[in-house]
Amino acid sequence: MLLAGAACYATGCAVALGPGYTIVKQQITVQFVPVPQPIIRLEGVYQLKNTGNQPLTSLELRLPGRRRFHFSEPSAQWDTTSLTFATSPDSPRNVLLSFPQPWTVSSQHTLHLSVDYRRSAPDETSLSFTPDAFFLPAQGWSPELLPQRGILATGGVPPKSWNLVVRVPGDFLVHTSGQPNKQSAKNSRDAAERTIRIPQTSKDSYPFVIAGRYIAATLTAGQETVSLWTRSPQDRGALRQPSEALVRTIQAYDSTFGARPKDSHRLWIVECPDVAGCFTSATSNFSRLILKDTEKIYAEMASQDTAMVDLSGGAPEIAAAAPSLAASWLGYGQNPGFFEQTPPLSALPAFAAARGREAVEGPQVRAQIVRRLLRAIPANPQPRQAETDDVLRAKSLLFFYGLQDRFGQPAFGAALSHMLGARRGGGFDLDDLIAAFEQETHQDVAQFVRLWMKHAGVPKDFRARYESTAASALTFKETMP
Numbered sequence: 435m436l437l438a439g440a441a442c443y444a445t446g447c448a449v450a451l452g453p454g455y456t457i458v459k460q461q462i463t464v465q466f467v468p469v470p471q472p473i474i475r476l477e478g479v480y481q482l483k484n485t486g487n488q489p490l491t492s493l494e495l496r497l498p499g500r501r502r503f504h505f506s507e508p509s510a511q512w513d514t515t516s517l518t519f520a521t522s523p524d525s526p527r528n529v530l531l532s533f534p535q536p537w538t539v540s541s542q543h544t545l546h547l548s549v550d551y552r553r554s555a556p557d558e559t560s561l562s563f564t565p566d567a568f569f570l571p572a573q574g575w576s577p578e579l580l581p582q583r584g585i586l587a588t589g590g591v592p593p594k595s596w597n598l599v600v601r602v603p604g605d606f607l608v609h610t611s612g613q614p615n616k617q618s619a620k621n622s623r624d625a626a627e628r629t630i631r632i633p634q635t636s637k638d639s640y641p642f643v644i645a646g647r648y649i650a651a652t653l654t655a656g657q658e659t660v661s662l663w664t665r666s667p668q669d670r671g672a673l674r675q676p677s678e679a680l681v682r683t684i685q686a687y688d689s690t691f692g693a694r695p696k697d698s699h700r701l702w703i704v705e706c707p708d709v710a711g712c713f714t715s716a717t718s719n720f721s722r723l724i725l726k727d728t729e730k731i732y733a734e735m736a737s738q739d740t741a742m743v744d745l746s747g748g749a750p751e752i753a754a755a756a757p758s759l760a761a762s763w764l765g766y767g768q769n770p771g772f773f774e775q776t777p778p779l780s781a782l783p784a785f786a787a788a789r790g791r792e793a794v795e796g797p798q799v800r801a802q803i804v805r806r807l808l809r810a811i812p813a814n815p816q817p818r819q820a821e822t823d824d825v826l827r828a829k830s831l832l833f834f835y836g837l838q839d840r841f842g843q844p845a846f847g848a849a850l851s852h853m854l855g856a857r858r859g860g861g862f863d864l865d866d867l868i869a870a871f872e873q874e875t876h877q878d879v880a881q882f883v884r885l886w887m888k889h890a891g892v893p894k895d896f897r898a899r900y901e902s903t904a905a906s907a908l909t910f911k912e913t914m915p
Contacts, residue, residue: 454486454581454588455493458542462576464643465601468565474551478577481544486582486589489536493545496528496578503575504560508549524583547577554711562711567646567665569707571736572611576641592634598641600630607663608645609702609740611638642737644704653677663704668745676733677703679794680741686793687786690847691854702740709744723807723828724788778830778887779864785834800835804900807832813897815890833886836896840882841875849874 459481467473484490497508497519510517515534522528537543551570554560563569581589600608604626612632634641648663653670660677662670680701706712713734733743775782792799810828815821821829838846853862853870864883871879885893 450485450487450588452486452582452586452588453488453490453584454484454586455490455537456483456485456589457481457579457591457593458483460592460596461599462596462641463599463601464570466568466603466606466645468603472553472563472565472568474563474568474570476547476549476551476576478547479544480547480579481542483542484537484539486539486587489538490533490582491536492530492532494522494524494528494530494580494583495547496574496580498549498575498577500560502560502573504552504554504558504562506550506552508547508577510548511546513543528580545579549577551575553708556710558711560711562708564646564707567606567648567707569644569646569704569736569742570642571734571742572640572642572738574640592636595633595635598632598634598643600632600643600645602628602630602645604628605647606645607648607650608643609661609663609704610643611641611737642740644702644736644740644742646707648704659700661700661702663702664745665705665707673703676743677701682793683790686789690789691786691850700739704736704740704742705745706742709746712742712744723810723831724784724791724803775863777826778833779862779867781827781830781834784831788831801900804832804835808892808897808900811892813891817890819890821890829886829892832892832896833883836886836893837871837882839896839899841871841877841879845871845874 457480461479463475463477463479465475465477467475482493498505508519510519510531512531512533517531517533519529519531522530531545551561554562561571579590581587598610598612600610602608606628608628608630610630610632612634644663646663646665648665649667651662651664651668651670653660653662653674660680662668662673662677680703684701713732733741736742788799788803791803807828811825811832841849849867849870852873853866856870857866868879868883871877891897
């Protein structure tokens with residue numbers, strides 16, 4: 435019902451069929467304040483119109499995750515009235531803003547949201563920054579307005595075009611989503627606060643900001659131009675190999691999941707402002723399944739075209755950036771339910787990350803990861819015993835390797851690309867995956883899914899294929915039926 439309501443909204447239904455609202459205009463301002471203690475000040479202004487069929491009493495939104503971002507208590511104003519944040523009864527991850535008076539149909543109001551991001555403490559793993567550089571990755575740093583709840587409800591969709599405003603010291607380099615349109619400087623050149631207004635559209639996915647006192651250099655890798663932003667002079671030759679590895683990863687995602695929404699052939703490799711608060715995805719449960727036992731993270735994607743890297747030990751291992759890079763191909767910021775997927779679809783970003791590692795390190799990585807996952811799943815499980823979360827995660831990730839083996843890479847890539855393209859903006863679930871694969875293969879894919887996900891363990895023929903003596907040399911091409 436929710437998806438039907440969103441579809442009706444997108445196609446311009448003349449009569450509202452349920453509760454909802456429209457974001458008429460919005461502007462998000464990011465200001466970096468370096469002294470006395472550096473903070474990142476975020477202010478969002480949203481002009482909202484009730485376009486549903488009934489008055490509304492509250493608005494639900496999702497705040498940035500506190501494990502990823504260290505921020506002060508946010509504030510909200512409804513026109514000129516201050517609002518309080520209450521935990522949503524439907525989801526503890528979300529907050530509820532209740533209005534002082536019902537929001538009547540067709541009326542407009544202005545919502546102001548503000549929050550200050552602060553540096554993380556030494557014992558925290560949240561994102562951090564320094565007095566001369568910061569970044570906000572394309573991963574949930576801005577509060578997200580959510581649709582109304584109810585049958586055929588709508589809301590939360592940004593306008594087709596809106597402005598991201600960035601205010602930084604005048605000597606900062608700035609890289610953001612969107613296309614810079616207008617810049618203005620205040621005061622003298624050497625002490626100016628620089629203001630940049632960057633229009634954003636639906637093609638830009640989730641916004642990001644990277645800025646700081648960097649030294650810029652440029653090199654080429656294949657058809658891509660790579661911009662190197664470092665805190666101090668670096669050996670460009672030493673960074674050529676990781677740059678080319680990043681290009682191979684992106685090309686692998688293009689071929690497996692469909693080409694990037696943005697027609698871009700420029701990449702950025704940017705040195706982390708604060709290494710201790712730069713890499714956070716390595717602690718995720720799925721990432722642990724992909725990484726080698728003692729592997730350290732040296733790189734993480736801040737956006738589709740930008741890798742944040744640790745240069746303290748020399749050239750970074752770009753393959754480690756694959757998990758965060760994968761999210762851009764799978765609809766982050768475009769599919770509302772991206773982070774609420776259930777198994778096995780919750781493992782799709784991890785599978786994409788593993789695909790990126792294979793592109794960088796070679797086809798032997800595939801068999802290595804599969805065998806590592808198989809060790810986490812009992813070979814002779816009890817039929818009626820519930821599988822643990824760790825087992826279910828490993829099994830869900832192996833499910834996509836099973837799909838590849840069963841139907842072949844051409845059909846696998848075409849089905850995923852079709853599903854992601856068709857469901858962009860509306861979310862996707864297991865039924866969408868089955869439908870896409872059945873359309874491409876003309877086979878009973880639902881039966882294959884039941885074999886994997888409705889029975890304990892993994893199919894015996896799959897386990898035997900990878901645990902055999904010859905599996906140490908197995909590549910994906912050799913597993914094709």
